[in-house]
Amino acid sequence: MKVSLFVTCLIDLFYTNAGKATVELLERLGCEVDFPEAQTCCGQPAYNSGYVKEAKEAMKQMMRAFAHADYVVTPSGSCAAMVKEYPHLFHGDPEWEEEAKRLAAKTYELTQFLVDVLKVEDVGASLHGRATYHTSCHMTRLLGVKEAPLCLLKNVKGLELVPLPNAHQCCGFGGTFSVKMGPISEQMVDEKIGHIEEVDADYLIGADCGCLMNIGGRIERLGKPIRVMHIAEVLNQRK
Amino acid sequence: MPMKIENGPFWKRVEENLQNDFMREAVAGMQDRGYVRRLGVIEELGHWEEWRSLAEQIRKHTLENLDYYLMQLSENVAKRGGHVFFAQTAEEANDYIRRVALEKQAKKIVKSKSMVTEEINLNPVLEAIGCQVVETDLGEYILQIDDHDPPSHIVGPALHKNKEQIRDVFQRKLGYTKSSDPVELARHAREMLRRDYLTADIGITGCNFAIAESGSITLVTNEGNADLVTALPKTQITVMGMERIVPTFEEMEVLVSMLTRSAVGQKLTSYITVLTGPRDEGDADGPEEFHLVIVDNGRSSILGTEFQPILQCIRCAACVNVCPVYRHIGGHSYGSIYSGPIGAVLSPLLGGYDDYKELPYASSLCAACTEACPVKIPLHELLIKHRQIIVEREGKAPVAEKLAMKAFRLGTASSPLYRFGTKFAPSAFAPFVEDGRITKGPGPLKAWTESREFPAPSKERFRDWFRDRQKGGNPL
Numbered sequence: 001m002k003v004s005l006f007v008t009c010l011i012d013l014f015y016t017n018a019g020k021a022t023v024e025l026l027e028r029l030g031c032e033v034d035f036p037e038a039q040t041c042c043g044q045p046a047y048n049s050g051y052v053k054e055a056k057e058a059m060k061q062m063m064r065a066f067a068h069a070d071y072v073v074t075p076s077g078s079c080a081a082m083v084k085e086y087p088h089l090f091h092g093d094p095e096w097e098e099e100a101k102r103l104a105a106k107t108y109e110l111t112q113f114l115v116d117v118l119k120v121e122d123v124g125a126s127l128h129g130r131a132t133y134h135t136s137c138h139m140t141r142l143l144g145v146k147e148a149p150l151c152l153l154k155n156v157k158g159l160e161l162v163p164l165p166n167a168h169q170c171c172g173f174g175g176t177f178s179v180k181m182g183p184i185s186e187q188m189v190d191e192k193i194g195h196i197e198e199v200d201a202d203y204l205i206g207a208d209c210g211c212l213m214n215i216g217g218r219i220e221r222l223g224k225p226i227r228v229m230h231i232a233e234v235l236n237q238r239k
Numbered sequence: 240m241p242m243k244i245e246n247g248p249f250w251k252r253v254e255e256n257l258q259n260d261f262m263r264e265a266v267a268g269m270q271d272r273g274y275v276r277r278l279g280v281i282e283e284l285g286h287w288e289e290w291r292s293l294a295e296q297i298r299k300h301t302l303e304n305l306d307y308y309l310m311q312l313s314e315n316v317a318k319r320g321g322h323v324f325f326a327q328t329a330e331e332a333n334d335y336i337r338r339v340a341l342e343k344q345a346k347k348i349v350k351s352k353s354m355v356t357e358e359i360n361l362n363p364v365l366e367a368i369g370c371q372v373v374e375t376d377l378g379e380y381i382l383q384i385d386d387h388d389p390p391s392h393i394v395g396p397a398l399h400k401n402k403e404q405i406r407d408v409f410q411r412k413l414g415y416t417k418s419s420d421p422v423e424l425a426r427h428a429r430e431m432l433r434r435d436y437l438t439a440d441i442g443i444t445g446c447n448f449a450i451a452e453s454g455s456i457t458l459v460t461n462e463g464n465a466d467l468v469t470a471l472p473k474t475q476i477t478v479m480g481m482e483r484i485v486p487t488f489e490e491m492e493v494l495v496s497m498l499t500r501s502a503v504g505q506k507l508t509s510y511i512t513v514l515t516g517p518r519d520e521g522d523a524d525g526p527e528e529f530h531l532v533i534v535d536n537g538r539s540s541i542l543g544t545e546f547q548p549i550l551q552c553i554r555c556a557a558c559v560n561v562c563p564v565y566r567h568i569g570g571h572s573y574g575s576i577y578s579g580p581i582g583a584v585l586s587p588l589l590g591g592y593d594d595y596k597e598l599p600y601a602s603s604l605c606a607a608c609t610e611a612c613p614v615k616i617p618l619h620e621l622l623i624k625h626r627q628i629i630v631e632r633e634g635k636a637p638v639a640e641k642l643a644m645k646a647f648r649l650g651t652a653s654s655p656l657y658r659f660g661t662k663f664a665p666s667a668f669a670p671f672v673e674d675g676r677i678t679k680g681p682g683p684l685k686a687w688t689e690s691r692e693f694p695a696p697s698k699e700r701f702r703d704w705f706r707d708r709q710k711g712g713n714p715l
């Protein structure tokens with residue numbers, strides 16, 4: 001199966017390991033991975049800040065970049081949710097509406113793709129320790145993907161998965177919210193970290209680098225012994 | 240209390256409230272208990288998403304035909320001998336109610352809970368003509384006797400006070416001598432209020448839903464105070480926002496069920512009162528005179544705009560009760576009697592961007608509000624729409640942000656520019672990087688690094704790694 005990777009700007013620039021793990025994992029599961037070089041960003045940072053015109057230019061670039069893809073897979077629930085919004089945003093635009101629908105229909109978040117399209121629930125990964133999973137708001141509420149990541153994580157050998165209290169609560173990232181409303185965002189991330197500590201987790205796993213950058217950045221600042229990992233990295237562990 | 244709460248600029252309010260541990264504990268406790276309870280009654284009902292769609296349809300249909308239903312409602316109220324007044328502005332509404340009070344030579348007025356009377360700032364108008372106005376909703380009563388402390392929640396207005404604080408207010412203002420046991424506190428308030436009901440000349444109520452087909456008013460309470468407010472005084476005035484209307488009893492039942500489940504996690508509240516016009520011959524109780532004041536106050540200018548869905552609101556506060564931002568900053572930080580997500584959308588619409596320009600940004604766009612809303616208002620999307628207006632129409636966006644977004648457009652709309660721009664990220668950030676992270680960031684990163692580390696850009700971008708690997712330079 002041919003898969004086009006939408007790696008997201010955060011992974012392209014900062015969390016390259018999550019991107020590499022995604023490629024290796026997909027290949028191991030028999031996919032042929034292609035990386036359309038023309039991709040940039042899904043447009044979300046501008047869109048959520050109210051810069052809709054600017055966002056739409058980025059979105060058009062995305063549609064051009066993935067025009068020929070069969071499947072677009074991305075290791076980010078939030079960016080996948082943004083792409084799924086394109087038809088809504090380009091509604092009534094004769095030039096782009098159809099293209100937007102096509103891209104939205106063939107775009108999958110990584111774990112969703114593994115479970116729903118490849119029909120794999122056990123990727124043969126192993127990682128030892130106690131872990132908890134952060135459900136990102138956009139992935140669960142906007143994209144509607146709730147079970148797939150848990151399903152995959154349950155099958156990771158050696159991993160003890162414990163539920164995170166108040167998991168439904170936002171970690172306080174919210175893109176520009178985290179800088180515009182810094183003091184509020186800080187309270188939110190501290191509460192999240194409190195819950196992670198409550199369950200004594202060695203690993204915090206997530207499927208969105210925005211949240212992980214926020215939670216991880218705060219964990220580092222506070223010097224807590226919790227390792228933050230993207231789910232692709234966990235699923236690619238074979239120790 | 241007008242819609243705007245006068246308590247300083249946004250950040251001052253937020254900082255004060257972030258320090259208020261009592262309030263934050265009370266809010267978090269309410270949210271956590273409420274979350275479980277709400278999910279419980281939703282599950283018990285079953286098919287929640289279908290119920291939401293139905294409720295949404297009812298509200299949409301009503302708004303699309305609002306003129307028709309308002310006419311029908313007022314005809315039916317008039318048929319039953321009631322008086323109807325359409326108030327375009329707060330002043331018109333207050334003026335009308337003041338005239339009724341003067342005509343009745345009212346000395347004492349009892350009120351059940353009504354956000355719209357707060358919005359139009361009715362009480363001072365009545366007090367200015369010598370009326371004593373008594374709030375009978377327990378929460379509102381506490382705030383009223385505590386020197387008009389503003390409400391911090393649309394359903395539980397005194398949520399920011401714990402029971403010890405309430406006991407102190409009662410001691411100071413009412414000579415209360417007993418404990419902080421909520422049952423004792425409530426009993427004391429009730430005893431005080433009982434006298435007021437019996438001696439009041441006018442009862443003023445809000446309105447959860449007006450029913451167009453019959454000209455009835457529905458009031459939903461847990462304390463039964465609305466029953467007394469409407470049963471005892473000779474004159475009743477009901478004040479409603481012009482959108483709080485349903486076509487028939489059938490739709491009212493659906494929405495009341497959605498309201499009580501979403502607001503307090505109950506199948507039904509203790510009291511659901513339906514009133515139709517003044518007392519008929521043979522009725523055991525009820526007012527001799529009934530006035531319905533229908534308030535526009537900015538609502539009709541929301542109709543027909545992209546913000547119309549906000550008028551679907553049934554004021555259940557489910558969005559407030561799941562909001563993680565409200566959780567930490569509490570209601571007073573919003574500077575409006577409408578707080579939480581509903582307040583962040585509604586306050587700028589009713590009160591303008593000058594006073595409320597920060598509110599659309601006081602959200603991480605986590606969409607918990609949108610998910611909880613029983614009438615499917617896309618709250619987080621409406622917040623983005625506000626941001627768009629602030630950027631495009633109001634021109635109120637910060638210059639640095641505008642520049643950043645210009646750069647964003649340049650960098651993301653074309654791949655060569657993106658590739659070029661990002662290639663140098665590691666060297667651009669290099670002076671700030673220590674141990675693979677940034678602890679004191681430049682420019683916009685500064686706010687981030689106040690509380691968090693920022694990752695250093697990878698030396699090699701993912702795309703470079705991938706290209707090398709394709710060429711065979713970096714095999715697995």
Ligand code: SF4
Nearest residue numbers: 552553555556558612
């Ligand atoms: S916006 Fe929705 S959830 Fe919030 S108060 Fe209104 S009806 Fe309830």
